[in-house]
Amino acid sequence: MNLRHAAAAAGLAALVAFPLAVSAPWAVNIGLFTLMYAALASAWNLVGGYAGYPSLGHAAFFGIGAYAEAIWWTHRSAGSGYGPFWTLPLVGLVTAAVAVPVAWIAMRTRTDVFAIVTITFLFVVQTLAFNLRGLTGGAQGLAMPIAPFAPGTFERPFYYAMLTLFVAALACSYGVLRSRLGLALVAVRADEDKARGVGVPVTAAKLTAFAVSVAVTAMAGGVWAYYLSFIYPQFAVDPLLSIGMVLMVFLGGRGTLWGPVLGAFVVAPGQQYLAYRFGASQLYLIAYAALFVVVMLVMPRGALPTWRDRRRRAAGAGARA
Numbered sequence: 001m002n003l004r005h006a007a008a009a010a011g012l013a014a015l016v017a018f019p020l021a022v023s024a025p026w027a028v029n030i031g032l033f034t035l036m037y038a039a040l041a042s043a044w045n046l047v048g049g050y051a052g053y054p055s056l057g058h059a060a061f062f063g064i065g066a067y068a069e070a071i072w073w074t075h076r077s078a079g080s081g082y083g084p085f086w087t088l089p090l091v092g093l094v095t096a097a098v099a100v101p102v103a104w105i106a107m108r109t110r111t112d113v114f115a116i117v118t119i120t121f122l123f124v125v126q127t128l129a130f131n132l133r134g135l136t137g138g139a140q141g142l143a144m145p146i147a148p149f150a151p152g153t154f155e156r157p158f159y160y161a162m163l164t165l166f167v168a169a170l171a172c173s174y175g176v177l178r179s180r181l182g183l184a185l186v187a188v189r190a191d192e193d194k195a196r197g198v199g200v201p202v203t204a205a206k207l208t209a210f211a212v213s214v215a216v217t218a219m220a221g222g223v224w225a226y227y228l229s230f231i232y233p234q235f236a237v238d239p240l241l242s243i244g245m246v247l248m249v250f251l252g253g254r255g256t257l258w259g260p261v262l263g264a265f266v267v268a269p270g271q272q273y274l275a276y277r278f279g280a281s282q283l284y285l286i287a288y289a290a291l292f293v294v295v296m297l298v299m300p301r302g303a304l305p306t307w308r309d310r311r312r313r314a315a316g317a318g319a320r321a
Contacts, residue, residue, distance in 0.1 A: 012167070015031075015035070015163055016160075016163070018031055018159075019031065019153075019155065019156045019159050019160075023152075025152075025154070025155055026276060028155040028156065028159055029155055029272070030268075030269055030272040030273070030276075031159060032155055032158055032159045032162050032227070033268055033271075033272050034264060034265060034268040034269055034272070035159070035162040035163050035165075035166045036162050036165075036166075036220050036223070036224065036268075037244060037245070037248060037264040037267070037268040038166050038169075038248075038260065038261050038264035038265065038268070039162065039165045039166040039168075039169040039216060039220050040058070040062070040169075040216075040217055040220055040241075040244075040245050040264075041245050041248040041249050041252075041260035041261070041263055041264045042166070042169035042170055042172075042173050042216075042260045042261065043058075043169050043172075043212075043213045043214075043216035043217050043220075044058055044213060044217075044245040044246065044249055044260070045173060045249050045254065045255070045256075045259070045260045046172065046173065046176060046185075046209045046210075046212060046213040047206075047209055047210050047213045048246065048249060048254065049249055049254035049255040049256070049259075049260070050176060050177075050182060050185040050186065050189065050209065050255055051185040051188050051189055051205070051206055051209055052111070052188065052189030053107060053111070053114050053206065053210075054111065054114065054115045054246065055114070055115070055118045055210075055213075055242070056115045056116075056118050056119035056122065056239075056242050056243075056246070057117075057118030057119050057120075057121045057122040057242060058118075058213070058214070058217050058241075058242050058245055059122055059237055059238055059239060059240075059241040059242040060118075060121055060122040060124075060125040060126070060237055061095055061099055061214045061217045061218050061221070062217050062218065062220060062221035062224070062236070062237070062241055063125060063126070063129060063221060063233070063236040063237030063238075064095050064098065064125065064218055064221070065091050065092070065095050065217065065218025065219060065220070065221030065222045065225075066221035066222060066224055066225035066231050066236045067129065067135075067136055067142065067225070067231070067236060068091045068094060068095065068218070068222065069084060069087065069088070069091050069144070069221070069222035069225045069226060070142045070143075070144045070225045070226075070231055071135065071136075071142070072087060072091075073087075073144050073145055073226075074142065074143065074144060074145075076145070077145060078144075078145040078146075078147060078148065080148070081147040081148045081149050081157065082157070084144070084145075084147075084222070084226045085157070085161050085223075085226075087222070088161075088165075088219045088222045088223065089219070091218055091219055091221075091222045092214075092215035092216065092218050092219040092222075093215065094218075095214055095215060095217075095218035096211040096212070096214050096215040096218070099210060099211060099214040100207055100210070100211055102121060103206070103207055103210040103211070103214075104203075104207060105117075106118055106121070107203075107206050107207070107210070110192070119239065119242070122237060122239060122242065123239075125237050126233055126234070126237040129233035129236065129237055130233045136233065138233070139232070139233065141230050141231060141232045142230070142231055143229065143230050144225060144226055144229045144230070144231075145229070146229045147226065147227075147229070155227075158223060158226070158227040161223045162220070162223055165216060165219055165220055165223065168216065169216045170257070170261070172212055172216065173257055173260075174257055176209070176212075177257060181205055181208060181209070184200050184201060184202070184205035185205055185206075185209055186255075187200050188200070188202055188205060188206060189255070221236070240285070243288065244267065244268075244271070244288070247263065247267060247288060247291065247292055247295075248260055248263030248264045248266075248267050248268070249263055249302075250263070250292070250295055250296075250302060251263035251266060251267065251291065251295050251299075251302060251303060252264075252266075252302050252303055252304055253301060253302025253303060253304035253305045253306075254301075254302060256302070256304050256305065258304060259302050259303070259304045259305070262303060262304060263302075263303075267288075267291070270287065271287075271288075274287065
């Protein structure tokens with residue numbers, strides 16, 4: 001086992017031990033949402049980072065996953081409380097199946113136009129969530145069964161569910177990076193027309209990456225819905241969620257394995273702290289804007305690529321000296 005694998009194992013062990021060592025519910029809640037954003041950012045990176053297609057509509061699939069989970073369990077008993085977790089893979093598969101035709105149409109465009117198409121889809125889904133009252137409850141919201149977990153450790157099962165999704169998203173990213181699919185996506189990002197000309201299965205690669213990304217995003221939405229037990233359209237399909245994913249990936253470094261994780265572990269705890277500290281004032285949006293400006297001006301490629309470039313330059317200067 002090399003140093004990187006040892007560090008990853010130590011980090012995973014720390015995340016597993018966190019809710020056991022920290023008893024404060026608010027701290028576990030922050031950890032839960034941090035893991036959620038880390039999973040979402042890693043999933044978004046498959047499309048926006050590796051393939052170079054900056055989706056601004058991923059919150060739509062988060063909301064579809066949340067509503068799919070809630071609709072299925074609205075009139076069912078959660079039993080011991082773990083039943084809704086077992087339906088998450090089905091939620092991911094169904095959402096991915098819905099997403100593939102959308103992706104097939106949207107990915108016929110490029111970059112800026114693709115971003116506009118995806119955010120338009122987000123608002124379409126949000127509007128449907130408001131207006132399909134018989135299915136979603138509309139503006140009055142939709143309730144799920146409240147999990148029958150002990151109050152003192154209520155957050156713990158949801159934390160471990162998010163941790164599982166985070167590990168799954170990271171494993172998918174790692175596998176893609178070291179596969180033919182990853183090479184195809186990098187070729188698409190570099191020059192899609194040239195990649196298609198030399199025989200790269202461009203369409204299949206893009207749709208596969210999009211489907212995997214959306215499946216993880218939808219499952220995170222399902223855990224979120226069950227955790228809150230009551231969901232509203234403006235929160236389940238929230239454009240700010242997509243902006244958060246994008247910011248975290250850009251901060252850490254697009255197209256890297258650990259960049260989205262770094263971005264999430266920097267931004268998400270700060271966002272949650274500001275929410276606890278200042279309530280519903282949404283002052284964290286000012287921090288979002290300021291951070292995004294700083295990243296674009298100082299580290300346009302993200303923290304990890306910038307640090308690696310500086311380390312290489314320093315090593316080169318040392319070798320010449």
